[in-house]
Every structure is written in C-alpha cells, then in structure tokens.
Amino acid sequence: MKSMSFGVHLPITGFRKKTQIREKIISFAKTAEDLGYELINVHDHFVDSSATPTTTWLDPLIALAMASAVTNRIMLGTSVLNIVLRNPVHCAQALASIDTLSSGRLLAAGVGPGSRNDDFDLCGVPFGERWGRFVKALCFLRLILNGEQTVPSNESYKYYGSKKVVVGFKPFQNRYLPIMIGSWGTSHAALKRVAKYGDGWIASALTVTPEQFKERWDMILDYRRSFGLDTDSFKNSLVTVLGYIDDDHEKVKNLVAKLSSPVPGMSREDLCRSLLFGSREQSYQRVKAFYENGVQSLCFWPIQNYSNQIELFTKEILRYF
Numbered sequence: 001m002k003s004m005s006f007g008v009h010l011p012i013t014g015f016r017k018k019t020q021i022r023e024k025i026i027s028f029a030k031t032a033e034d035l036g037y038e039l040i041n042v043h044d045h046f047v048d049s050s051a052t053p054t055t056t057w058l059d060p061l062i063a064l065a066m067a068s069a070v071t072n073r074i075m076l077g078t079s080v081l082n083i084v085l086r087n088p089v090h091c092a093q094a095l096a097s098i099d100t101l102s103s104g105r106l107l108a109a110g111v112g113p114g115s116r117n118d119d120f121d122l123c124g125v126p127f128g129e130r131w132g133r134f135v136k137a138l139c140f141l142r143l144i145l146n147g148e149q150t151v152p153s154n155e156s157y158k159y160y161g162s163k164k165v166v167v168g169f170k171p172f173q174n175r176y177l178p179i180m181i182g183s184w185g186t187s188h189a190a191l192k193r194v195a196k197y198g199d200g201w202i203a204s205a206l207t208v209t210p211e212q213f214k215e216r217w218d219m220i221l222d223y224r225r226s227f228g229l230d231t232d233s234f235k236n237s238l239v240t241v242l243g244y245i246d247d248d249h250e251k252v253k254n255l256v257a258k259l260s261s262p263v264p265g266m267s268r269e270d271l272c273r274s275l276l277f278g279s280r281e282q283s284y285q286r287v288k289a290f291y292e293n294g295v296q297s298l299c300f301w302p303i304q305n306y307s308n309q310i311e312l313f314t315k316e317i318l319r320y321f
Helices: 018-034 060-069 088-101 117-123 127-146 154-160 188-197 210-226 249-257 268-274 280-292 306-316
Strands: 005-009 039-042 075-078 106-112 179-182 200-204 235-245 276-278 297-302
Touching (some): 210 280, 249 268, 297 306
Parallel strands (some): 005 039, 106 179
C-alpha cells in the first residue's frame, strides 16, 4: 500500500483579537512547512451556525494567498470552496492567481456545493438548488482553469452569465489542475456526482468512520468504471480531522466540553470517539484505521495550541506513515 500524505488546515476562524490574526496566520503557515507537512488547506464558510449567524471566518482564498507569500515549498489547497455561492468565474480567477503568485504550488482545486443551510440563507440562494447549480458551476471552473472545451449548457447562463468565456489568464503550472469534489453526503446520487464530475473525492472525518470511508470509496470507484472513466488517477483526501492530542484524559474531556457547540449531528462523546481527541496512542490508531481503509491524504485540524499540536502530530503519528 502506498504511503499516506499529510496536511494541515489553516485555522481561519475563532480568533479572539484582531491584532493577532496576521501574525498567527504567518506563524501557522511557516510552522507547517518547517515540520514537513505537504499541504496547507483552507475551509470555507460564511457564517457560524447559530440562532444569530455571525461572520467570523476569514476569506479562505485571501488567507491562502497570504500563507503562500510566507512559504516556499508546501502545497496549497481548498477543502472545500463553495463555488455555488462564490461564483465559479471569480473562484477560477482567484485560484489561478494563487497558483501564479506561489509559483505553481496549488495542489488541487477542492470544490463543493456547500453543506450548511445558513450560508445559503445569508446569500439568498435556495439550499435545495445547490447540486444543480454546482454541476453547472463546475463547467465554468474547468473551462477557465484547464481550458477544457466542454461548453456549459444554455441553462447554466441564467446562473453564471456570459455565453462566451475567453480563456486567457490560467494557472502557472503547465499541467492539468485536478478538481476534487467534496461531498459529506452518503446518498448514491451524491457519490455518483463525485465519480462523474470530479478528479478525486474529498471526504470529511466528521461524517465517515474508517469503515464507511472504504465502503463509499469503493462505490465511487465502481461508478467511475460504470461511466468508463479512469480510476488510477482518481484520488481521495480526508479533511476536517479535528482533534486535540494529549495523554491527559481529563484535560481532553474538559476541552471538548468547553467547545462552543458540538459538530452538527455529533455529541461531545462522539467527537472523542471518532476524531483525534485523546491520547497519542488513540490518535495513532484512528489515523492507522483510516490508512488501512484507503485514505490517501489526511488533513489535521487541532482546536487549540495549533503549533504545538501539529508538532506533536508530526512526532507521534506522521513519521509512522
């Protein structure tokens, strides 16, 4: 079995003081590169889920551009970018710009249809239309990033504008830029879309166990074959691997208890059982289980003490893979 690659999420929310944000983003990015991680990822939301939605997220593409400016080797990615609400033409332009400004370090464009109703409510877009809009948005993104000649259907224009797109400014890299699709859903329809339209699948550790990951990955590959599409170059990645690694059980338990709210659909007990909340040995065993069930790339996202946690992850887990 091939080795697993590792990345980290650039934390772009939860800052207590505005004066700390610039320095922390720079420090986080440099630390991740110095520790030997292969990828810096950014997540994408507009608001926090609450009774009164609050915009506490930095713009992911601006944050990623800043991280690229203070690093030299580490690759860059999105996991995932909402191309329905952000507009695919703007996203393509921004991603191509980041790739150029980083001298070709954009690993892949990780995109998706969005997963949270409150983001759509804020932007005035019906949540139920997200997949239909996404497939059409993807046509424009591919056209601009990779110059593919797939012409969007006429129906696309009611969402995304001009019938004629002149492909001028493209990514720095002289290669096809993979577009991976994030889908947290479990339905056959969602997995079919990933297989049909993507160059890879981005899964979330918040919604799959190692065994469920293997089951869904095998389904996606079967769908690829049924569509007559290549499976050898089709990749996968596991993101939003939240956690805090510490051998002090009570400390970890108290940290989880203080989270502002559990992840939607997961109790605090579920968090401790299924993500990287626990001892070094427990965390290693959870990563190992995902590896043995076919995960090719994993992105760690500590909830506190970011630099110390990703250093600990490197020493206690990453080196074994």
